[in-house]
Amino acid sequence: MAEKSEWPLYELFLRGLGKSPGGAAFRVGADVATYEQVHHLALLWGGALLHTPATPPAAVGVLAAKGTIAYAGIVAGLYAGATVVPLHPDFPIARTRQMIAAAGVSALVVDERGRKVAAELRGEGLEVSVLAPGAERVDPGHALSRPRPVEPGGVAYVLYTSGSTGTPKGVPITHANLAHYFHFMDRRYDFTPRDVFSQTFDLTFDCAMFDLFCAWGAGATSVAVPSLAYRNLPRFLAEQGVTVWFSTPSAISMARRTGGLAPDMMPFLRWSLFAGEALKCADATDWQRAAPRSVLENLYGPTELTITITGHRWSERTSPGLCVNGLSPIGFVNDGHDHLLLDGQGQPASTEGELWITGPQTTPGYLDPRNDEGRFVERDGRVWYNTGDRVRRVANGELVYLGRADAQVQVQGWRVELAEIDQAVRGCAGIEDAVTIGAPTGDGSTALVVFYTGTPAQPSDLAVQLRRTLPPGIVPRRYHHLAEFPLNPNRKVDRAGLRDRAAKLLTGPAPSSGSRPG
Known part of the structure; x- marks a missing residue:
């Protein structure tokens, strides 16, 4: 394996290809593709993206719902050496146009719904090339023979967070950011080609990149979870053979309401992971009893810090005693990072304050530098990200989320x-x-x-x-x-x-x- 400073994100997919070439890379209902099939499509579409009428795109938008076009389109954009920008076909046109313009997207990979949205965008004067693999022939003569090399500091993908001015804020995540993160994930988890991952997050959420690339790095399968599955979540997961669950904690309440949290209802899960919202102690306890053979973790991380930056491994014996206001600890900060707790006057605090973090997972800043003020701050010769989250350090040194310090x-x-x-x-x-x-x-x-x-x-x-x-x-x-x-x-x-x-x-x-x- 290459040194992590030279490790592009697509290397994880190539690693899965080597481990499980004939295995399913993903399943979305009846839509299934093997690693070999996705690899072939990504080389084909990646080459097509580099032969668009305009110059080769620096950024490729993937305007498609979960399925072959979306997943292979993400890999294709990476193989082409471009920045990938996941876009949601059902988002408002005005918002999608803002995202495309801010990220410098000049080519789109679209499914049928995305093709209609792209036509609307082009009708409004947006100049962008469109690759619609489901509706048109892609010239095999342009296919790549191998993924294009990229620089560690190159941007692998751009995701968007809410902006105080009404305009979404673009967050560029580099290959170097992701190399550090996924190497850390390799050391933390024991994923194998036999695992099946839930894929609950929308592709515009950063946690979706965990769903996909942790699965693909192991040669495992990622399975999209439809909303109807929550009517009987244990049955769906059992039928799909899911062994790794990852979602927001809201899924626990949904499972409880539909009778899915009875003791030992999900004995097949090996890992139960939660992020994106505060995890309540009572919810963790109930889920753990329903999935008693799984290791449960509460993960935390703003998009600006590359997917997740802290983690707490739940213990029925010790974790409840560490909870604050009924909330689970978010754990220790990932290896290789420093953090500060700052009080209301901006001075370091020992036990409670606003969480600031610096280290290799920190994005270089927003696409629009004007959004950096107050968030990316130089202090002691380093750039820190101010999360805006208030946390408390508990007796064993772990952090517990208390709430937001801002709006x-x-x-x-x-x-x-x-x-x-x-x-x-x-x-x-x-x-x-x-x-x-x-x-x-x-x-x-x-x-x-x-x-x-x-x-x-x-x-x-x-x-x-x-x-x-x-x-x-x-x-x-x-x-x-x-x-x-x-x-x-x-x-x-x-x-x-x-x-x-x-x-x-x-x-x-x-x-x-x-x-x-x-």
Whole structure:
């Protein structure tokens, strides 16, 4: 194996190809492809991308739902030596156009749905080449003979996080970032070609890269988990032979509601991994009892720190005693990184504060350097990433997540800038101003509640307008009209008071129409 500083991301797929050439690289329902088949398609499509009418693309967008075109398209972009930008065909056109422009995407790999979206984009004047393998012949004469070499500092992929200005923030992740991360994963886990991984995360989420490349590096199979599977999750996982589960903790609540967390219901799982949201002690305990032979881990990591940056290995004997406010530890920071806890004055704190991290998994910064301010900070001659998360160091030295120190919240795994929602709501007809609050629900998740001034509107009408600019997963479901915002003694919007009001709204029935008076 090459030294990690020279290890491109596609090397993981090649490693899986060597271990399991005839094995399934993925399954999405009846859509299945072996490592050899994906490799052949990636060489074919990678060559086609390099022979587009324009110059060879520096960045390739993959505009496709989970399936052969999306998975092979990701590998093809990497084989072509380009930066891969996963895009969701069902995201609003305006948002997709922003992402394409910011990342410098000049070629798209599309499925049937993505082809229609690409046509709309081109109709609006976006100049981009389109490779539609399911709808057109790809010239085999252009196929690559091998993947193109890349530089360690080259960007492997770009993912997007919510932006406070209303524009998504692009996060470039380099091959060097990923080399360190996956070498660390190699040492942490014992994945083999016999494993079958769940693939629960959307391809625009960084944890999807764990699903795919940890599986592919082991020569294992990645299986997409459809929403209907949660009606009887243990049965689906047993039928698919899943041995490695990875999802947000919200899946635990879903499994509980459908009777899927009875003791020993998932004895076939070897690993149970959770990330993207805070993991409750009670949820970890229940899942562990349902999957007693699996090793359960709570992982944590912003996109800017390459998938996951800390991990806690759950122990029924010791972990409950380390929980704070009912939340599991997030563990120790990955090898090779330093971290700081800073108090409200920006001074180092020993036990509790805002978490800052520096090390080889830290992205070089956002695509737009103007977004770096306050997040990527030079201190003591090194660049640190300010996570904005408050943590506490417990007795054994591990960290426990306490909550956000800024105006971000996590909703269904999305890290959402509340200001982005505010700006989107202000763009709705008749709205003067808006304040979005992230409030806890009864099942431990977070719901978005919008308070707005201006003309009262039907919640359904607001939701329809917001779907034009926001991904479906972060469109709020609760809207509350106010004649004016309450103010605190400093004459600022009383967000604490609005949080209390939001909590009360969430305990009552959702309004079916209209908006409730303030």
